[in-house]
Structures are given as C-alpha cells and as structure tokens.
Amino acid sequence: ERSGGCGFSRADLCADCWWMTSRRATRPLRSNSSSARATESVTPARVFDTDGTGVAAGKAVGATTRLVDLAAPAGARAALVNITIADTAGPGFLRTWIASGARPETSTVNADQAGAFVANAATIPIDGAGRFIVEAATTARVVIDVVGWFTPSGATSGGRFVAVDPDRVTDTREPAAAGNSYTRSGSTITVFPWGPGGAPTGEPASAVVLSIGAIAGPGVGGFVGAYPAGGTYAGTSNVNFLNGDVRANTVVVPLGTDNGVSLETLHVGDVVVEAVGYFTSSAPGSASPGLSS
Numbered sequence: 206e207r208s209g210g211c212g213f214s215r216a217d218l219c220a221d222c223w224w225m226t227s228r229r230a231t232r233p234l235r236s237n238s239s240s241a242r243a244t245e246s247v248t249p250a251r252v253f254d255t256d257g258t259g260v261a262a263g264k265a266v267g268a269t270t271r272l273v274d275l276a277a278p279a280g281a282r283a284a285l286v287n288i289t290i291a292d293t294a295g296p297g298f299l300r301t302w303i304a305s306g307a308r309p310e311t312s313t314v315n316a317d318q319a320g321a322f323v324a325n326a327a328t329i330p331i332d333g334a335g336r337f338i339v340e341a342a343t344t345a346r347v348v349i350d351v352v353g354w355f356t357p358s359g360a361t362s363g364g365r366f367v368a369v370d371p372d373r374v375t376d377t378r379e380p381a382a383a384g385n386s387y388t389r390s391g392s393t394i395t396v397f398p399w400g401p402g403g404a405p406t407g408e409p410a411s412a413v414v415l416s417i418g419a420i421a422g423p424g425v426g427g428f429v430g431a432y433p434a435g436g437t438y439a440g441t442s443n444v445n446f447l448n449g450d451v452r453a454n455t456v457v458v459p460l461g462t463d464n465g466v467s468l469e470t471l472h473v474g475d476v477v478v479e480a481v482g483y484f485t486s487s488a489p490g491s492a493s494p495g496l497s498s
Contacts, residue, residue: 253349265341277335285353289324297343304336311371365485375478411486418453418477427472433461
C-alpha cells in the first residue's frame with residue numbers, strides 16, 4: 206500500500222496537504238541570487254497560532270493579512286515551515302510572501318469546505334527582520350510551525366538551493382501551450398517547469414521544488430507520484446487523496462529529460478503545479494550562495 210496522505214486531527218495538525226486557487230501567476234518569474242541559501246533543520250517549533258501564540262488571540266478574518274515574526278536567527282533569509290489552515294468559515298486559502306515583497310497570485314494552503322483542517326510544507330522567503338505576510342481568503346485559525354532555516358553558505362558546486370517567486374507552470378485544466386507545457390500518456394503526465402533552457406537564472410538545475418496539486422477524478426481515491434522524466438516510476442507517492450478531494454504537497458524531485466518531471470497518477474482528473482525553487486547541478490562549478498547538499 207502506498208504511503209502518504211494527511212491523517213491529521215484537531216489535536217495534531219500535520220503538514221501534508223494543500224490546494225490552490227484557479228488563477229495562475231501572471232507576473233514574470235523573478236530570481237534573486239541572494240535568495241540562495243544553506244539549510245539548517247531544527248526541532249519543530251510553533252511560532253504562530255491565531256489561538257494566541259506569537260499573535261493576539263483571534264482567528265484571521267477573511268480578506269485580511271497578518272505580519273508573521275518568526276524571530277529568525279541572524280542571517281536567515283528563508284524559512285521551512287508547516288502552515289495550517291483550520292476551523293475555516295468556508296472554502297478558501299492562505300497566501301504567503303516576504304514582508305518586503307509584492308503580493309503573488311499563488312496560494313500556500315487551501316481548504317475546500319467549512320470546518321476544514323488542511324496543512325502544507327512551504328519554503329517562504331523572509332525579510333531582514335525574519336518576517337513574512339500571511340493572507341487569509343476565509344476566516345480561519347492559522348498555525349505555523351518552523352522546521353528549518355535557510356542562510357547563506359560558503360562556496361559549493363552542485364546542490365545549492367535557489368528560491369524563486371512562486372510561479373504556476375502547469376495547469377492541466379487548461380490546454381497545453383507556451384507557459385503551460387505538459388504532455389499526457391496514459392496515466393502519466395509530464396510537466397516542464399522552465400523548459401529545456403534550465404532554471405530562470407540560466408544556470409543548470411539538478412532538481413526542482415514544486416507544489417503539486419491533484420484534483421480527484423472518478424474512483425474511490427488515488428495518488429500522484431513524481432519522478433524524473435525519462436526515468437522509471439518506483440511505486441512511490443507524493444500526493445494522496447480520497448474520492449472528491451483536492452489535495453497537494455511540496456515535492457523536491459530531480460529533473461529528467463528536457464528538464465521535465467513525470468507524474469504517475471491514479472484516479473486523477475487534473476494537476477496544478479507551481480515552481481518555488483531549484484537545486485543547482487555541479488555544472489556551474491563552485492559558487493558562494495546556496496545549499497550544499
């Protein structure tokens with residue numbers, strides 16, 4: 206039996222699943238070499254909860270924003286977090302972005318009904334004071350746990366992580382076209398986050414960080430399993446769902462043929478894929494910014 210899925214309860218809010226809005230990002234993808242980071246995993250810590258941790262008690266009201274102060278260590282430029290939307294008043298989503306940045310047309314975690322408890326793992330750039338903004342599209346409890354930090358590293362070759370502005374690169378609800386490149390072959394959907402040219406900075410990428418969302422098709426439940434295009438599917442899964450669900454997860458997957466990623470699917474109607482970062486290959490040689498793997 207394939208593992209995965211959420212299985213969280215009201216007491217234990219896990220971070221496996223999210224959903225996204227139907228709108229695609231329209232701003233040009235912007236990459237900043239200063240956003241490349243080394244990572245430090247930490248013991249998970251709850252830093253924000255609208256029930257009263259890190260903020261005055263009271264649910265986040267729909268169509269409003271909150272400033273989240275993570276009390277980040279010196280030099281941290283991005284945070285790896287589990288973010289949960291809970292006790293929702295209705296369908297909606299949470300959107301996050303760096304406190305000094307522009308509001309993106311993407312979402313971080315989504316709920317498809319009132320009373321939902323849904324979470325996702327996310328990498329979020331933070332400003333020099335360790336802050337980012339969270340926007341709620343519906344009134345809800347918002348819970349944020351920090352599980353790691355990204356800080357500048359020394360010189361490395363391959364394996365450096367580079368964060369980019371979230372960009373919706375594939376939505377199979379729309380026809381395949383420039384900026385929405387994918388192919389279907391039976392149960393396999395292959396997506397091409399940035400095409401054969403590599404990462405948006407122009408440097409070769411070895412792996413990509415994606416948010417992969419699945420819209421359930423006919424059947425009692427299903428999954429999406431990501432692997433390098435041109436490779437062999439190994440029987441794993443990244444997103445699991447029940448009948449009628451819309452679920453997603455953050456995935457790191459090596460790039461394959463034509464810088465593509467293949468998605469093995471079962472009972473999936475459509476997928477929506479957003480790119481949020483990449484890992485460099487060894488081809489560029491040693492460089493200072495990024496993640497040394």
